[in-house]
Amino acid sequence: MTNNNEAIVIDTPTNEKSSKELIHWIKETLNCKINAIVPTHFHDDCLGGLKVFQENDIPSYAYLKTIKFAQENKFTVPENGFSDSLILKVGDETIIAxxxxxxxxxxxxxxxxxxxxxxxxxxxxxxxxxxxxxxxDSNVKDWSKTVKRIKKEYQDVKVVVPGHGDLGDKKLLDYTIKLFKTQ
Ligand SMILES: [Zn+2]
Structure with missing residues (x-):
C-alpha cells in the first residue's frame, strides 16, 4: 500500500527475481520509498524474497513466531519482531499488523x-x-474463530485481499468462516 510517496509491502513475492522487479517498480514507476516489508507468515509466499528486500536496506517486521519459524526452517529471518500488534507509518497514514x-x-x-x-x-x-x-502447518479447529475476531474488529472493512486469488469484500471473511466451520 502507498501514501504520499511512501510504500509498505505486505508479503514478498515467492522468489528473488520477482522481488527485485517489484522493488524496482515501486521505486521507479510509483516513485515511492519503501518503508517496510511485512511477511504475514513464515511460508515462502510471504518471505521467499526477503533477502532482496534486506539487500535494498528495507526494514522487515514480523510476528515473533514468524521469526522463530523462519529460524527453525533456515529461511531468511525478518529483522524486527512484534508480540501482538504493530503500527507502521506510511506517508501521512498508518497500517496495523x-x-x-x-x-x-x-x-x-x-x-x-x-x-x-x-x-x-x-x-x-x-x-x-x-x-x-x-x-x-494449519490449525483448522481455530481457523473460523480467528476470522470471526477479525470480522468483529474491522466492521468498516471495504476491501479484503486474500493471500491468493482475486480481492473481494467482507464476503471473503464469511466465506472463510464457513469453509472452516467445525460443527
Ligand atoms: Zn502459507
Missing amino acids: KFFGEGHTKDNIICYFPYEHVLFGGCLIKARNASKGYLG
Missing part, C-alpha cells in the same frame, strides 16, 4: 490500512470459491 489467532499457520497475521479500509488477509483469508489449500 496484528495477530488474531491461528489458522493457515500458527503465526499468520493480517494487516489493516484504515485510511482505505483495506484488509490484507494473507493465506488466512480465502478468495471466493477457493479450496482450503495447504494444511500442513
